[in-house]
Amino acid sequence: xxxxxxxxxxxxxxxxxxxxxxxxxxxxxxxxxxxxxxxxxxxxxxxxxxxxxxxxxxxxxxxxxxxxxxxxxxxxxxxxxxxxxxxxxxxxxxxxxxxxxxxxxxxxxxxxxxxxxxxxxxxxxxxxxxxxxxxxxxxxxxxxxxxxxxxxxxxxxxxxxxxxxxxxxxxxxxxxxxxxxxxxxxxxxxxxxxxxxxxxxxxxxxxxxxxxxxxxxxxxxxxxxxxxxxxxxxxxxxxxxxxxxxxxxxxxxxxxxxxxxxxxxxxxxxxxxxxxxxxxxxxxxxxxxxxxxxxxxxxxxxxxxxxxxxxxxxxxxxxxxxxxxxxxxxxxxxxxxxxxxxxxxxxxxxxxxxxxxxxxxxxxxxxxxxxxxxxxxxxxxxxxxxxxxxxxxxxxxxxxxxxxxxxxxxxxxxxxxxxxxxxxxxxxxxxxxxxxxxxxxxxxxxxxx
Ligand SMILES: Nc1ncnc2c1ncn2[C@@H]1O[C@H](COP(=O)(O)OP(=O)(O)OP(=O)(O)O)[C@@H](O)[C@H]1O
Ligand SMILES: [Mg+2]
Numbered sequence: 438x439x440x441x442x443x444x445x446x447x448x449x450x451x452x453x454x455x456x457x458x459x460x461x462x463x464x465x466x467x468x469x470x471x472x473x474x475x476x477x478x479x480x481x482x483x484x485x486x487x488x489x490x491x492x493x494x495x496x497x498x499x500x501x502x503x504x505x506x507x508x509x510x511x512x513x514x515x516x517x518x519x520x521x522x523x524x525x526x527x528x529x530x531x532x533x534x535x536x537x538x539x540x541x542x543x544x545x546x547x548x549x550x551x552x553x554x555x556x557x558x559x560x561x562x563x564x565x566x567x568x569x570x571x572x573x574x575x576x577x578x579x580x581x582x583x584x585x586x587x588x589x590x591x592x593x594x595x596x597x598x599x600x601x602x603x604x605x606x607x608x609x610x611x612x613x614x615x616x617x618x619x620x621x622x623x624x625x626x627x628x629x630x631x632x633x634x635x636x637x638x639x640x641x642x643x644x645x646x647x648x649x650x651x652x653x654x655x656x657x658x659x660x661x662x663x664x665x666x667x668x669x670x671x672x673x674x675x676x677x678x679x680x681x682x683x684x685x686x687x688x689x690x691x692x693x694x695x696x697x698x699x700x701x702x703x704x705x706x707x708x709x710x711x712x713x714x715x716x717x718x719x720x721x722x723x724x725x726x727x728x729x730x731x732x733x734x735x736x737x738x739x740x741x742x743x744x745x746x747x748x749x750x751x752x753x754x755x756x757x758x759x760x761x762x763x764x765x766x767x768x769x770x771x772x773x774x775x776x777x778x779x780x781x782x783x784x785x786x787x788x789x790x791x792x793x794x795x796x797x798x799x800x801x802x803x804x805x806x807x808x809x810x811x812x813x814x815x816x817x818x819x820x821x822x823x824x825x826x827x828x829x830x831x832x833x834x835x836x837x838x839x840x841x842x843x844x845x846x847x848x849x850x851x852x853x854x855x856x857x858x859x860x861x862x863x864x865x866x867x868x869x870x871x872x873x874x875x876x877x878x879x880x881x882x883x884x885x886x
Pocket of ligand 1: 579580581582608609610611612613614615616617722762791792795
């Protein structure tokens, strides 16, 4: 869950397979007042993040099993709001550029003096606060696009904000679904602060649903060491943003439907019933009609959620907007694009949509040493693919079977927050098979599933 306070402000996760190196960073950061946990590998890091997300991950580069760059890629994909710093003994420029391109906020070369570690961590945290701040307050004008579809989107936001009806926002990844939810919030609240609670349904294991949404009484189950009010009561009087709605199991969809009907919440282990008034904005990158047809989404829930439906077109279907968006995200750097660079951006397929475009432009602005950014500075190849893909998708070059299998496994683990049972299900293999394969690629941490 993410309320507007964002992740724990001073939580740092250190990832290093070398115990003395991990301990060194842990001590240096703890002394500077950070809350630090350390783990010895990428897979353990994914599990630790899933359990309790830190604000910052500091990872070594060369590790057996999952490399630091692979971990960086997976974290950026799954938890884009988290900052990652890469630490390594290697100081080659190519690796630094690669880490920055993949989204690292900083790169430190070992041995790192404690003062340098403190400064880098503090700077990363300050950057996070800046990055989180505007997200709370998106004006409709910040949703850029002059194509008819985007003008229509802004119109729909204004209409939705004038009512109290629930909203379903659809669109591929990176098309701006959360941006739309936040713009509705800003107009709807009209100055009066009301809660906005964002929750990603992919991150709640199905069996923790009750406690997460309805809250629990202290002692109602093992691990419930204090009372918890739950998402629905936290969002009372405001908005509950349900991201990745497609990940809500049918069983839990039925429970959600009941809340939509009667507005009643009973925490786990409690007799007391609370009435809540919550406006729901649900987002999904799947087509709701396909989910209805496949019986993955309950029709009754969908119709209760869909007071308004706002559909965000993929960027490739509104290419005229690309120069506007690129220029917008380039503006803070005061750099400019050559006409060739603009043409290349406009022709690119953009599977990651606006998020990917934004990242390409911002990385080019940060890494180019001149004020005029040319096509070659963008990291786009002539085939239309980025030379360093943001996701571990199989590159065109011939990969050994083993390597592509390993990438598929890593991607599945990342997509399910490191949860091996769900990753195995997604891969269509038994979890003991996944376990064996993880062992083969040196990534089994010997924990039970
Ligand atoms: N129309 C737009 N104008 C300007 N920036 C945009 C626009 N659409 C998206 N962005 C930017 O792209 C990034 C991704 O947007 P957002 O997080 O809202 O996407 P999303 O649809 O929720 O993606 P996902 O399905 O992966 O969660 C953000 O940095 C956002 O500011
Ligand atoms: Mg989103």
